[in-house]
Amino acid sequence: xxxxxxxxxxxxxxxxxxxxxxxxxxxxxxxxxxxxxxxxxxxxxxxxxxxxxxxxxxxxxxxxxxxxxxxxxxxxxxxxxxxxxxxxxxxxxxxxxxxxxxxxxxxxxxxxxxxxxxxxxxxxxxxxxxxxxxxxxxxxxxx
Amino acid sequence: xxxxxxxxxxxxxxxxxxxxxxxxxxxxxxxxxxxxxxxxxxxxxxxxxxxxxxxxxxxxxxxxxxxxxxxxxxxxxxxxxxxxxxxxxxxxxxxxxxxxxxxxxxxxxxxxxxxxxxxxxxxxxxxxxxxxxxxxxxxxxxxx
Numbered sequence: 129x130x131x132x133x134x135x136x137x138x139x140x141x142x143x144x145x146x147x148x149x150x151x152x153x154x155x156x157x158x159x160x161x162x163x164x165x166x167x168x169x170x171x172x173x174x175x176x177x178x179x180x181x182x183x184x185x186x187x188x189x190x191x192x193x194x195x196x197x198x199x200x201x202x203x204x205x206x207x208x209x210x211x212x213x214x215x216x217x218x219x220x221x222x223x224x225x226x227x228x229x230x231x232x233x234x235x236x237x238x239x240x241x242x243x244x245x246x247x248x249x250x251x252x253x254x255x256x257x258x259x260x261x262x263x264x265x266x267x268x269x270x271x
Numbered sequence: 272x273x274x275x276x277x278x279x280x281x282x283x284x285x286x287x288x289x290x291x292x293x294x295x296x297x298x299x300x301x302x303x304x305x306x307x308x309x310x311x312x313x314x315x316x317x318x319x320x321x322x323x324x325x326x327x328x329x330x331x332x333x334x335x336x337x338x339x340x341x342x343x344x345x346x347x348x349x350x351x352x353x354x355x356x357x358x359x360x361x362x363x364x365x366x367x368x369x370x371x372x373x374x375x376x377x378x379x380x381x382x383x384x385x386x387x388x389x390x391x392x393x394x395x396x397x398x399x400x401x402x403x404x405x406x407x408x409x410x411x412x413x414x415x
Contacts, residue, residue, distance in 0.1 A: 187390070188362055208351045215358070215367045219331045219379050222365040224358035236363055238380055238394065243387045248330075252381065 131184040135161045137246035159184045169264050187240040191253050193233040193260045233260050274327035278304045280388035302327045313403035334378040336402045341372040349412050357405050364401050376402045
């Protein structure tokens with residue numbers, strides 16, 4: 129499947145699921161598709177930024193969830209240990225704290241051409257978001 | 272794709288590149304294929320254990336590299352910080368310190384219906400290169 133078709137299928141599925149309009153299209157050209165949305169993750173109106181990144185020259189299609197920020201550095205060690213435990217028990221998602229102290233969940237879907245399944249990719253984004261909501265509830269108590 | 276076909280495509284692909292014989296078959300039945308090999312880490316005399324795990328009831332196929340063991344518990348925090356940095360930097364590898372204090376890197380190849388054995392075997396090599404690049408920094412924390 130060429131890149132144009134990959135992009136088209138993903139955007140079409142997002143539209144069918146009534147999700148596309150919630151995304152900002154930050155880049156959409158021959159090289160890359162970059163979509164971003166803000167989604168509420170709890171009743172306190174905490175938000176998660178979900179980014180979808182697909183590249184023409186890469187077999188990796190990426191989903192990032194930025195769902196919290198570590199404000200107190202003295203808690204960094206305990207959060208990193210907590211994320212390590214999550215990473216040990218989780219096959220789908222990779223968790224880490226980035227350089228700006230954001231707590232990030234990341235799914236890497238590997239597949240080019242015939243191995244890229246757009247409905248599987250969009251499902252993964254939704255499954256991943258459900259997991260992030262659960263994780264946020266746990267992590268919120270720590271931070 | 273049936274689980275049997277997935278398994279046979281993977282073993283055929285490993286055989287094609289003359290790599291299958293280096294694996295021990297730990298489990299091979301209707302539910303699981305579990306292969307294990309011990310390989311030298313690039314540019315060192317040290318070794319890592321590479322495991323390939325396919326399961327019939329999961330959409331994920333796993334490649335796991337067991338890299339080293341953290342013996343000195345006082346270095347746990349420093350090691351977790353380093354693994355967090357690797358997780359932030361690496362696109363495909365996930366680094367963890369497990370309950371037995373082994374340092375692992377892993378790749379989840381996601382695909383319920385589509386499994387490309389050639390792509391999967393290629394990932395073993397890509398992951399191995401990434402892990403080998405990270406290894407000196409892991410050793411620094413273990414030995415410093």
